[in-house]
Amino acid sequence: MTTDNATGSAPVRFDTKIAVLLRDDLETWQRLNVTAFLVSGLGTVIPEVIGEPYADADDTAYLPMFRQPVLVFEGSKETLTAAHAKALGRGLPVSVFTSDLFATGHDADNRAAVRAVGRDHLDLVGIAVHGPRNAVDKALKGARMHP
Template sequence: MFDTKVALIVRDDLATWQKLNVVAFLATGIAAAAPEAIGEPYIDAADVHYGRMLIQPMMIYGSGGDALRKVRQKALDREITIVPYVDAMFSTGNDEENRRVFREERVESMNLVGLAIRGPRNAVDKVVKGLLLHP
């Protein structure tokens, strides 16, 4: 059992390709924020080396936009790692533009389509309480 927990929350009204894209980007954000949670490279029987992965499971939840904003606030209150993705980022083509459109979001009406959080297991459980795992 891990002392920390990773939860990815994606808005449930997105197209499938959007959900997958958001989850992939959020997972990389968690990996970047927690390098200590990255395992060693995988090596197969022929001694071919492969990339490294996060050492713990990531739970994926679905929710609406209001729930995402509430999760964001609860995570901020508990000072746990947050990785956000907003709707405007679907219309950009690079990281610099993503950060620019994110910076323009108004906090009180942030159009979140996904969040990743990582922190102490109990804190993350409290933040995602009431959310359902993504089907």
């Protein structure tokens, strides 16, 4: 739930959820990098998650951002694998980051690394999902909020 303090409007409860699930054995820099990569695709295929552009009091324009919070979770490799399967089974949009992507240098190599491995054999280190709150909650069951 989010409160718009600038306008004094009532708290907002979103019907959908954006969630990132990270493997719990990642280094701090990896967690940040993986999170950024995972959420970058959501706005391109789900435009309704993007809010309006920002501007400051001097009319300096800034890019729009997600219109709702991004919740970050962590879990074991097994939790991540199960969440991936559940999210796909529920038809939720999913982005993936595999351990192989830490060794690649650009987008074409990233896509090739994922393409080279079957869905059930991906060495996942993170996923991002978007969808109805209950569906996302069920897909991420067993994960815990990132500290």
